Amino acid sequence: MQGIKFDWLKSCPEGLYCQPADCFIDPARAVPRALITHGHADHARPGHEKVLATKETLKIMKVRYPSDLAQHQQLNFGEKIRIGEVTVWLAPAGHILGSAQVVMEYQGQRAVVSGDYKRQADPTAIPFEPITCDLFVTEATFALPVFRHPKPESQLEKLLSSLQAFPERPHLLGVYGLGKCQRILLLLRDLGFDAPIYLHGALVGLTELYRSMGFDFGNLLPVQGVAKSDLSSALVLAPPSATIDRWSRRFTDPRIGIASGWMQVRGRARQRRAEIPLIISDHADWDDLLRTCNETQAETVWITHGREDALAYELGKRGQKAIPLRLSGRQEESE
Template identity: 50%
Template sequence: MRADQILHPTEAGLYCPPGDFFIDPVRPVARALITHGHGDHARAGHGAVMATRQTLDIMAIRYGEDFAAETQVADGPVRVGDTTVSFHPAGHILGSAQIAVQPVKGPRIVVSGDYCCRPNPVCAPYEPVPCDIFVTEATFGLPVFRHPDPMAEMSRLIASMDEFPDRPHLIGAYALGKAQRLIALARQAGIEGPIAIHGALQRLCDYHVEQGIDLGELIPATADRVPAQLVIAPPSAFASPWVQRFADPVIGFASGWMQVRARARQRGVELPLVISDHVDWPQVTAAISHLAPSEVWITHGAEDGLLRWCELEGIPARPLRLVGYEDEPE
C-alpha cells in the first residue's frame, strides 16, 4: 500500500482511508484522532474522538463533557480498521502526543502534531518514534529561529522584577500549556511568592495541579489591588478593561514569536520572553536527522524552508499545505 493511500490531506484534515479516521480535523467528522488539546487541533462536534486521557480531560474542560458523541482513551497500540495506531509523548503541552499509524501492509507513518524536544516541566518529554514517514510541523521552520534556553529568559524576567520592584509584571501566555509552563519555570528559577493568574487560566491550572504538577501558590488577579508582582494572563486579556486595574505595568509576552522584534513592538511588549513549546530550526532538523525516515511530510508553518533543507540533505520531502492551524486561538 502506498503512503498516500494510508494518509493524505483533505479539506477536513489528514485522512486515513484504511482506518477511516482523521487526525486533528478542522471540521466535524465521524472519527477523529487528536494529538493535543489546543483549539486549532482539538475541536468539538466529532462523532468519536480518540486521544490521551489528559487531552480528553482538557477537551471536556474547554468544550463541555459532551464535546463528542463518544470518546476512547488511547492506551497502548489500538486496532482501528485496517491499521494499528499508537500515541507517543510529543513534549508540547500536557497530554500532547504523536500518532503512529501502521497499516497491515505499508510504511509506518508518525504524525508529530505540535512537538518540542526541550524539557518541559509540565508534560512528558518528546519521544523519538521510529518510522518510515515523519510528518512534522514547521511553525519555526527557518534557520533564523533558534530559541534560547528558557531558564535564561526567566533570568531576564527576574532581573526586570528586581529592577522595577514597584511595577507589576503582566506576562501574556496562552491559557493551555504556555501559562502553566511559565509558572513552573518561574518556580524553578526561584520565584517563591504568590503568582497571580487571570480567571481564564484558573481551571486549566487546577487541572495541571490535579495531575501532580506543582505550580506553587496561585492567587486570582481579580482584586483592585493584586498582591503579587508577577501576573499571568492570556493575550486576549491585554485588549480588555481588565488590564487597566494595573498601574504602570511591565507588559511581557512569552512566545517563540518574540524572537521577531517587530511582533513584540506591534503588541506593545516591553519584555519579550522567547519561550516556545514548538521545535525551532535546530530541533526540527536534529529530530529528522535522528529519525532518518525515508520521507518527510511537512505541515503548517515555514514549509518551503524545511523542504529546501531536506532537499539539500537528500531526504525526499513534500509539503501537505494543510490549512486551519495557527497559534493557540484565544
C-alpha cells in the same frame, strides 16, 4: 495540497485521513472518528462522534468543551490497538501535557504524525520520542534558520531581574493559556520565585485541571476581585491579548512581558508592546526540526503548519523527500 498520497494516508479538506482505519487525525471539521494529538484548539475541535487520545488530552477537551457529546476512548503511550486494518499507537511529543504523536502501521509501512512538538525539556510534558518511520508528518511553525530557542530559564531570569529592578510596578506576563502558562509557573517556582502569582480568569480553569493531576504551582491567586492598590507590585499571568486590552487598565503603570517563540522577531515584540520579550516556545526550533526529521530516518516528510517551504527546501538538500501539505484550518500558532 489535495491529492498527495502515501497510498493509505491522504490530505483532505478536513485534515489528514487514514483510509484503511477510516479515521482523521486532528481534523478541522467534525468527523465520525478522530485521533487527536493534543488539546490546542486548532487540533482538538468539538463535534466529533468518536475521539481517541491520551487521558490528559481527553481531560483538556472536557474542560474546553464541557457540552461536547463525543464518545471518548483513552489510549496510553505505547499501547497498540487495531483500527480497521491499521495498528495505531501514540508516542510522546513533548509539546504540552498529554501531547502525542500518532503512529500508524499498515502493510509493512509506518507513518508518524507528530502534531506539534518540541525537544526542549518541559516539566509538564513527557519528552518527545523519535520514532523511525517511512513517512514523518512534521510541523514547521518556527522553520526558519533565524529561530533558535534559548533555554527558558535564561529568559525567565530577565523577568525576575525586572521584578527586582522595578519592585513598585506590577508585571503582566502574556502567556498562552494551555501549556505555556503552566510550564512557566513551574519554571518560576524552580527558579526560586515563591511570592504569590496572580492569574487572569481565562487561565484559571486549565491551571486547576493541571493541579488536579498533581502539578504543584505554589500560591496562585485570581486577579478577579483584588483591589488595584493590592496589585501594585504583583506578578500577573494573562493571555497575551489581555496585556494590552481594557483588562490591563486595572494595573498602574505595568511592565509588560510576553512569553512566546515569536518574541525572537523584534517587530512582534514592539507590536505587542512587550518591554520584556521572553523567547519561550512549545515548538521545535530550526535545529530541532532538522534533527528530528533526520532521527526519524523517514524517506518522506510531509510538512504542515507554518514555514513549510523553507523546511522542505532544506530537507530536500539533505536527501529527504519533503512535501508541503498546506492543510486547511491551520493558522499561525498563537503560542
